[in-house]
Amino acid sequence: MIVLPGNKKNIVAVILLFLLYLSLIDCIHFNGGSIRWAPIDPYDNSSFVRITITQSYSWSFPTIKCANDVPITTSGRSGENDNLTCVVDCGSDGGYSSKPINILTDCISSSSSLGMMTSERKSNITLSAGAHFSIAYQGSAWRALGSPAKSGLDWSIVCSIDLRKRSDGFINTPPVATVVSPQYVIVNRTTQIKIPTSDANAGDDVRCRWSVYQQGYRRRRREDQNEIDMYYKRDLIDDEIVQLRRRRRETKGCDDDDCKSRCKKDCKCSCNICKGTTCSGDKCKPSEDQYYCPSTATTTKTTKITTTGLSTTSVSTTSETPGTGFI
Template identity: 30%
Template sequence: MLILRLLIILLVGFSTILHGSHFRGGTMTWRPWNNVPSGSAVTIQVRERWSWNRTFNSYYNCDDTKIAAHGNVGQAGSYYVTCVDGNCGNWTKMDTLVNCTDYSVALIVSSGEHYENQTFPLNTSFSIAFSASAWLLNLHKGGNQPWSVVCRIDTTIRPDGYINTSPIAVSLPIIYKQVNIIQVHVVQMADYVDKTDILRCRWSSSSGNINNVDECSGTCNGIPNVSYLNESTCTFEFELTVAGQYAAVALQIEDFYSSSSTTPMSSVPLQFLFYGYNLSSTLNCTTPPAIIGNLPNRACIGVPIGSNVTEYIIVEIYCPGHAIVDLVSSVPTGMTKSTIIHSSPNIYEIILSWIPIEAQYGPQALCAGAIDNIQLQSNQWCMTYLVGFESPAIIEPILVQGSASPIGTVFQNQTLFSIQTTMAVYRPTLNGTYIYFTDATANNTLVQKFDCGWDPNVIYTGYTTIIRFPVAPWIPG
């Protein structure tokens, strides 16, 4: 086992490296190729994504060469996703061999994903599971125990006449958290096809669930000192207390047709790891790096199929002598990463490049975390690409003197403003999305801001978004 001497000297708790068995978590999601019912059957695309100990053996190793060659992670024929509940007759077991997309030398992890099409009758439901052994030994709960990752597929026609698409959730496979500090963690979950669905997040459970099977095996309730879980935002609070120990997170993301619905239309799993560390008191600076741009955390943008997508991960360091040495990531198949670029004294950049293909239609998630030379990890930064869609553009209004449009003369009692876009716009699920009004005559000082996610004064009517001021704040002049 390789233990970096630098870490022993500088950082207590990072000297315990992943060891033991090889599973590191994953997820499964699904969508119909055509959500408009036609005939008596529907073709469903199932997506699986798994993370492994990259040093377990050569089959689980991933590197830049394997990614460039579209190589695999896993061993063909070793493990399968099988049907475990419901109408299983039309499910064909799915190999868990995946295309290599990501790896981290520092975290000793490889990740990859695979898409597979299968056809099922309409109005049928069943649960599929990836269950085998084992998790790593060094877990807060469930060490060296079997894993169980379970997904519910339901082709029942929805009340609105369409076939459902499951939500997605995304995470890095391993996230570092300092011990003895109350941590608040948010999991990005989204359903960008069925935009009005109600999403809820819950802990995976061993019984009494929609899947009718054990969803998490030995790692159910695997995080210590959890104080709450907000099901609507998938936000939870916890505290790790043992440095050098991992804790397994097992969640189910479920979609409901309305707020009054009690039975989910699908249930998708997300399992990943937290790692607890303790900072040495001899360190002069312990501020972790931060991903600062270009887009805000949990942003969503549309990208056409076949387009050239370039994303810049910009990382800032705050401690003298620290440097970014690794970027742990979870990216779509086909996305490549540049080497780490030291672009200015405290700034590092990684360039991501990708051409989305037709099989990736719909939401595709990206998560990243920067690691410095003493193994401090930035907070997780995630975003979602909506493949096959273009982001709506704001139609620039024509300036007409005396109008009440977003530009031009604004009357003192003006309280309604509207923004027109080239595509329909819906209320976002991203926290911290705002519309700002500023005073150009006073150095662009803030007049008022509206939270697009919850403020009832922001009204979405398709191609027009209306902003309503309860009281007109304008000063004549």
């Protein structure tokens, strides 16, 4: 959650964590946080204005050590220091990019039972009057989210700084919102998240609003496009498979190797090999338990006549040869 200022009205902007599918390792040690700022003297009329930037972060404990200079004081994480970088309107950052603030904070509380540790640090910086820009703490490999779960997601915590004077003549002090990070919600279920807020400027209108997508910065839509491309390619593959199956059902010619030795499935009934079988129609269509058309049944009748004196005895024997061809 991030706090942003407004010129005439104070607005609390709830910025979603922007998730991108770029890495394959879950960030199980970092739980998010907030960045906020406030002018040291809101009535300062000089060419340069001093402000305080406050960073508050939540970490997994004891994975991350409760100490100063979190997280680099934890063993194996000495290279994890970074800066809050300008991401929006950097041409009017009042000189911030030449002297950025790092993301190191100091432990202020920890709980073994909850497995959580909170760190915070306040940093003072001097900027040109009238500066307005946004800074962010960004990283990759956020914990797996969604259904089905997707891991290796990018995240971004953003803070907008605006030193332009309000219509009533002084620099706005942004409202402060307090919410535990992360917040868990169930897929396809409406969830209410209460966000307590406070404002140093009495009478200001405090609201929540959704963040707005910006091309090239918040890149969630790229993932959606990849999903569209994937389904498109899958459809093409399915079409090719259908075509292959259709060719397999074509009638086989009499010169086909399968139709020379036996009247097999899909051989033409006009082939010599199919004569005298149960093949009917255009091609051989055997039953489910046969793979070729069996021969038709034949009947052999043998008559034996025996004559003795005045009488004649006739004995007839009939035999039937059924078709064969069971698998």
